[in-house]
Amino acid sequence: MTTAPHPLLATARALADDLLAPHAARVDREVVPASHLAAIRSSGLLGVSAPVEYGGAGAPDAVAREVQEILAGACCSTWFVQTQHHSPVRMLARSALPMRERLLGPLATGELLAGIAFAHVRSFPRVPVRVTAERGGRRFDGRVPWYTGWGLNDVMLLAGVSEQDEVVFAFTEAREQPGLRASEPMRLAALTAARTVSLELDGLWLPEEAVVLRTPREQFALVDRPRNTNASPAVFGVAYAALRVLEEAGEAGTAAALRGPLDEVRGQAYALADHPVPDERIAERLALKTRSYDLMRAATTAAVVAGGGRAVGLDRTAQRLFREGMFLLVQGQTAEVRRAHLDALARL
Numbered sequence: 001m002t003t004a005p006h007p008l009l010a011t012a013r014a015l016a017d018d019l020l021a022p023h024a025a026r027v028d029r030e031v032v033p034a035s036h037l038a039a040i041r042s043s044g045l046l047g048v049s050a051p052v053e054y055g056g057a058g059a060p061d062a063v064a065r066e067v068q069e070i071l072a073g074a075c076c077s078t079w080f081v082q083t084q085h086h087s088p089v090r091m092l093a094r095s096a097l098p099m100r101e102r103l104l105g106p107l108a109t110g111e112l113l114a115g116i117a118f119a120h121v122r123s124f125p126r127v128p129v130r131v132t133a134e135r136g137g138r139r140f141d142g143r144v145p146w147y148t149g150w151g152l153n154d155v156m157l158l159a160g161v162s163e164q165d166e167v168v169f170a171f172t173e174a175r176e177q178p179g180l181r182a183s184e185p186m187r188l189a190a191l192t193a194a195r196t197v198s199l200e201l202d203g204l205w206l207p208e209e210a211v212v213l214r215t216p217r218e219q220f221a222l223v224d225r226p227r228n229t230n231a232s233p234a235v236f237g238v239a240y241a242a243l244r245v246l247e248e249a250g251e252a253g254t255a256a257a258l259r260g261p262l263d264e265v266r267g268q269a270y271a272l273a274d275h276p277v278p279d280e281r282i283a284e285r286l287a288l289k290t291r292s293y294d295l296m297r298a299a300t301t302a303a304v305v306a307g308g309g310r311a312v313g314l315d316r317t318a319q320r321l322f323r324e325g326m327f328l329l330v331q332g333q334t335a336e337v338r339r340a341h342l343d344a345l346a347r348l
């Protein structure tokens, strides 16, 4: 017996084919348009993993992953802005603090779009953002090296570490305010369009009600670290998009030769991502993640090779996928992922 595909998959495909892919070359050179994000907000995709009782779809992780693949393969910049939103949704869904009732509904329905500023917590014992209890709330000081979606999203999930080695996550509006200043958007080799800035925090004060999670840093790391050992759906999305470019260039044989192993690695990586114990089989997860990078690199390289000199024109899909693939090699990178990837590259 087969089950009907989840309706949000058709929604994602329609958005990808009718809106995101046709404009991806222009977006890559400019900025993710508010109209793209408006379409995503009203599509229901922002609530794919959010609880039904808050207006979300409560879809299985397999559906959420496929949605991310479809969007990333169509316009990686737009994908990256919206993908930030899903961590705050998941965190709120697990929280028992009052912020859940205030924000989970608006985030699940797409009324509000969220970004995240928390990767820096992983650089402990370095503490780029320090949190201090002050005046019945929390004061944030330091520097957030990366914040994507500045000027495009509404609220930010900001994390820092306290003197007691607790990780504190709190929401604030994603705009300049006393104690929070943003750099100019960075010009990058890929995804400049996603408006990534760094943030200077100099006494940003947030009330206690803004806090959504407080947890000992070591405990947080136990949950957080294994997460990034899984292969990213965006890597598969970009790789499959490159195979389509190859097919359109008349290189169906090369595309087919890469599609087989890609399908196999995807199946194995997603099976492990669904494994009930997230910190088990880490070596296997890392090996599959590395293999997914290898196959993406082969697919995007083949798309460039098949296109000849024309492939490097800024209006060509092949070079864009190649650059987006480069970005995905470091997105969410941790020390463990970097080591595994470099060790695998050294064995080539």
Ligand SMILES: Cc1cc2nc3c(=O)[nH]c(=O)nc-3n(C[C@H](O)[C@H](O)[C@H](O)COP(=O)(O)OP(=O)(O)OC[C@H]3O[C@@H](n4cnc5c(N)ncnc54)[C@H](O)[C@@H]3O)c2cc1C
Residues within 6 Å of the ligand: 084, 115, 116, 117, 118, 119, 120, 122, 123, 124, 125, 126, 146, 147, 148, 149, 188, 191, 196, 330, 331, 332, 333, 334, 335, 336
């Ligand atoms: C274009 C772009 C946009 C991004 N947007 C966002 C965003 O919106 N929100 C967000 O939260 N992140 C964002 N990131 C960060 C991203 O997810 C990764 O964390 C980042 O790419 C990993 O590289 P890094 O520059 O932090 O590397 P590094 O600082 O080298 O850190 C890599 C890893 O090394 C380890 N490490 C680093 N320093 C130390 C230390 N002193 N001691 C021990 N271990 C250490 C940690 O495990 C760390 O995760 C963005 C990154 C890029 C490139």
